[in-house]
Amino acid sequence: MNDKELIMLQELTDARGVPGNEKEVREVFVKYAEKSTSSISYDGLGSVIAKHIGDETGPKVLFASHLDEVGFMVTAITEEGFIKFQTLGGWWSSSDVSSTSSDNDFKRKNVTWSYWM
Numbered sequence: 001m002n003d004k005e006l007i008m009l010q011e012l013t014d015a016r017g018v019p020g021n022e023k024e025v026r027e028v029f030v031k032y033a034e035k036s037t038s039s040i041s042y043d044g045l046g047s048v049i050a051k052h053i054g055d056e057t058g059p060k061v062l063f064a065s066h067l068d069e070v071g072f073m074v075t076a077i078t079e080e081g082f083i084k085f086q087t088l089g090g091w092w093s094s095s096d097v098s099s100t101s102s103d104n105d106f107k108r109k110n111v112t113w114s115y116w117m
Contacts, residue, residue, distance in 0.1 A: 012028050020088075026067055029050075037051055069089070072086070
């Protein structure tokens with residue numbers, strides 16, 4: 001990976017993009033995609049469609065991806081110092097994880113998300 005690719009990857013991973021707020025990631029993607037595509041358009045849901053028209057005899061390729069990332073929203077801090085939070089997006093929304101400072105081995109449980117700080 002060259003320096004330009006590393007910078008692009010750094011910018012994409014640093015951009016905030018929790019579900020419903022993917023603007024920063026979209027801007028970084030467009031910044032790099034516009035350098036190598038024929039056109040960029042958007043749909044009503046905020047998706048970016050970057051199109052490159054190549055040789056008619058060449059293959060037709062589609063790259064599809066998500067702009068959003070898994071996020072967390074703090075819902076409470078208990079008197080014992082536990083932070084409770086709600087997941088935003090991702091597969092974790094259907095399962096819960098619990099851990100304390102003395103038990104760093106994460107286990108799937110049907111309990112409220114809790115982390116000891």
